[in-house]
Amino acid sequence: MTTHNHERLLSWLQDAYAMEQEAETMMAAMASRIEHYPELRTRIEQHIEETRQQASQVAACIEQLGGSLPTAKSTIAKGMAAIHAAGNAMMSDEVAKGIGISYAFEHMEIATYRALVVAARRVGQDEVERVCQAILEQEQAMADWLFERQPQLIEAFLEREQADLQAKR
Amino acid sequence: MTTHNHERLLSWLQDAYAMEQEAETMMAAMASRIEHYPELRTRIEQHIEETRQQASQVAACIEQLGGSLPTAKSTIAKGMAAIHAAGNAMMSDEVAKGIGISYAFEHMEIATYRALVVAARRVGQDEVERVCQAILEQEQAMADWLFERQPQLIEAFLEREQADLQAKR
Numbered sequence: 001m002t003t004h005n006h007e008r009l010l011s012w013l014q015d016a017y018a019m020e021q022e023a024e025t026m027m028a029a030m031a032s033r034i035e036h037y038p039e040l041r042t043r044i045e046q047h048i049e050e051t052r053q054q055a056s057q058v059a060a061c062i063e064q065l066g067g068s069l070p071t072a073k074s075t076i077a078k079g080m081a082a083i084h085a086a087g088n089a090m091m092s093d094e095v096a097k098g099i100g101i102s103y104a105f106e107h108m109e110i111a112t113y114r115a116l117v118v119a120a121r122r123v124g125q126d127e128v129e130r131v132c133q134a135i136l137e138q139e140q141a142m143a144d145w146l147f148e149r150q151p152q153l154i155e156a157f158l159e160r161e162q163a164d165l166q167a168k169r
Numbered sequence: 170m171t172t173h174n175h176e177r178l179l180s181w182l183q184d185a186y187a188m189e190q191e192a193e194t195m196m197a198a199m200a201s202r203i204e205h206y207p208e209l210r211t212r213i214e215q216h217i218e219e220t221r222q223q224a225s226q227v228a229a230c231i232e233q234l235g236g237s238l239p240t241a242k243s244t245i246a247k248g249m250a251a252i253h254a255a256g257n258a259m260m261s262d263e264v265a266k267g268i269g270i271s272y273a274f275e276h277m278e279i280a281t282y283r284a285l286v287v288a289a290r291r292v293g294q295d296e297v298e299r300v301c302q303a304i305l306e307q308e309q310a311m312a313d314w315l316f317e318r319q320p321q322l323i324e325a326f327l328e329r330e331q332a333d334l335q336a337k338r
Contacts, residue, residue: 111272111315
């Protein structure tokens with residue numbers, strides 16, 4: 001039997017669950033601070049809702065494999081959220097840095113779910129594979145949105161800054 | 170004159186320079202630890218060389234705009250490197266997590282250089298725009314490589330783990 005691979009799949013699902021918890025906290029903090037970029041705020045709020053559903057779906061996969069939900073937050077995600085929070089407090093270009101950090105975070109999630117798809121397939125966990133593939137598509141859509149909108153958001157930031165308007169939020 | 174935008178361009182170049190310093194440290198640590206994934210190690214080593222050249226090019230842009238090179242490391246990049254280092258010490262799936270973190274880091278760099286291209290264009294700094302566009306393409310190529318190879322690297326990791334061979338490095 002594929003014991004090691006089964007255990008690894010479970011531990012990666014637990015990491016993903018912890019990551020989604022941190023993602024929700026981080027995005028909620030970011031969205032609440034945005035004032036002048038309503039389209040960005042709305043898209044992040046929509047992704048927070050998706051993130052909550054993803055956490056539930058991942059939790060169901062963990063239970064299906066006989067595992068328990070992690071209580072500790074993900075070390076990696078916690079670190080990224082701490083960086084983000086530090087950025088918020090310090091940076092005069094908060095929204096610009098926030099977009100970059102969010103874009104990076106989405107790609108950590110993409111890498112996580114792509115690895116999970118491979119791991120689930122190896123042990124024939126079709127339902128887990130299907131769930132992870134569906135979440136992967138949502139993360140990719142969020143990353144694509146950030147990629148498409150970043151130039152105009154940066155333009156808007158620089159425009160406000162040039163006009164001596166508050167630009168960072 | 171576009172004073173604020175000129176200053177912002179300079180401060181983003183300084184952030185990018187600090188980020189490249191941290192990227193080099195992080196990738197060198199990662200590459201030195203890889204034992205069983207020679208293709209990954211080679212590609213990272215190649216990107217370390219690119220990163221050194223990028224730092225020089227960004228330094229030249231900073232000097233051209235009359236700025237000084239930052240001595241402190243980038244807060245964001247330093248945080249990501251710390252997460253990465255913590256990961257190295259703790260994780261039984263070090264290489265798998267390292268790929269995910271590297272993939273995320275490349276996308277932070279991509280977002281950084283895309284913002285720089287917009288900012289340089291706004292103030293008519295054609296040479297800075299050209300340099301940032303060229304670096305952006307190298308970052309994208311590294312991200313694309315990681316994306317393409319991740320499934321087979323994850324397969325190789327799971328294969329080794331299943332066979333009770335050392336997999337993490």
